[in-house]
Amino acid sequence: MIELLPAIMAFGVALVSIIATWLAVQERDLLLATLFSALQSTCYALIYYLFMAPDIVLVYLPVSVGILPLITILLVKKTERYEE
Amino acid sequence: MKLSDIIVGIAMALLAIMLSYLMVYGGLGPIASYNIRPLAVAFLNNTYNPWQKIYSALSPEAVTAIVWDYRGLDTYFETSVLFIAIVGLLALFRGANIVQGISSKGLSIIVKTSTKIIVPLILVAGASLAFHGHLSPGGGFQGGSFMTVATALLAVAFSIEFLQQKRLSLNTLLAIRCIGLLAIIIVSVYLLINAVLLGGYAYIFQNMQRLLFSPNSLVAVGISQYSMPYWFLDRPLGGILFFFNLSESIAVIGGLTLGAVLLLLRENELKAVIGGEERE
Numbered sequence: 001m002i003e004l005l006p007a008i009m010a011f012g013v014a015l016v017s018i019i020a021t022w023l024a025v026q027e028r029d030l031l032l033a034t035l036f037s038a039l040q041s042t043c044y045a046l047i048y049y050l051f052m053a054p055d056i057v058l059v060y061l062p063v064s065v066g067i068l069p070l071i072t073i074l075l076v077k078k079t080e081r082y083e084e
Numbered sequence: 085m086k087l088s089d090i091i092v093g094i095a096m097a098l099l100a101i102m103l104s105y106l107m108v109y110g111g112l113g114p115i116a117s118y119n120i121r122p123l124a125v126a127f128l129n130n131t132y133n134p135w136q137k138i139y140s141a142l143s144p145e146a147v148t149a150i151v152w153d154y155r156g157l158d159t160y161f162e163t164s165v166l167f168i169a170i171v172g173l174l175a176l177f178r179g180a181n182i183v184q185g186i187s188s189k190g191l192s193i194i195v196k197t198s199t200k201i202i203v204p205l206i207l208v209a210g211a212s213l214a215f216h217g218h219l220s221p222g223g224g225f226q227g228g229s230f231m232t233v234a235t236a237l238l239a240v241a242f243s244i245e246f247l248q249q250k251r252l253s254l255n256t257l258l259a260i261r262c263i264g265l266l267a268i269i270i271v272s273v274y275l276l277i278n279a280v281l282l283g284g285y286a287y288i289f290q291n292m293q294r295l296l297f298s299p300n301s302l303v304a305v306g307i308s309q310y311s312m313p314y315w316f317l318d319r320p321l322g323g324i325l326f327f328f329n330l331s332e333s334i335a336v337i338g339g340l341t342l343g344a345v346l347l348l349l350r351e352n353e354l355k356a357v358i359g360g361e362e363r364e
Binding site: 004007010011014015018019022026054055057058059062063066067070071074078 | 089092093096097100101104107108147148213221222223225226229230232233236240340344347348351
């Protein structure tokens, strides 16, 4: 059972990421959608870590949680916050 | 919530359950098939192998050794792709500059103080990732993007004029980027220039001593004796890996910060520069 623990944790995190993706697609408020997308990226980073790819985690964290939300929030600020 | 939403959600959850079941119990076959495992064995045997320097990168970290030594040219062109993207952004924003604007005071004092505390921590973490990229997971791009998060935080919390007051204008950032790329080029041809000046043969992107092949056949005719320094004080240096990680982190922090600052420019000031007078 103990050797299945990473797989079970990855499965639980994958479920959370599916919910976050669904919320991000459905959300009308684009700022909240960006936050949900960052939550999904965090889940993916944890999955990469559990599957023993620390290099990918280290490149995925700053890009997907730092730089991508920054650019998306700037885009939202320069256009419109609420989707029609 | 409509019925279709619930059905789609349940279907996606079922997909995740089925995929994890298949992966855990090997329904798709072993995750890495047995045919390609000798490749992994070869890399693990040769990455740090002081007894066979002609196949080795002399760095304990296999991923960095593959990225910057065994496939160094690929990584160089990846870096160039990022540079071309930055050049496209610059061409789009040509003539734009940081002007002292109305909202140049930045955010509130709480945000500023917490940013002051957290920025040095991020910078140190990124620098350690970049400088230890040949010893532990991490590397130039990872460390550079960590440090870019810190500078982007500074630009958001303190306003972009703060960066300009600290001598980090757009031209300086572009110069930092170009210095990093130039350092990569110099390191990659350093041994080649050495061989041309001192006699003998060497390859581009050469790290340790390598077998020399005759141009027309696949027969080894000798050994290129030139090699980068692979030992610093009491720990391995990984030859070119350390220098490549250093220059790549400099290039990435310059380029990505430049992109973030360009996107942070205020719209009404930009329109005056880019739009110019109304054509037509």
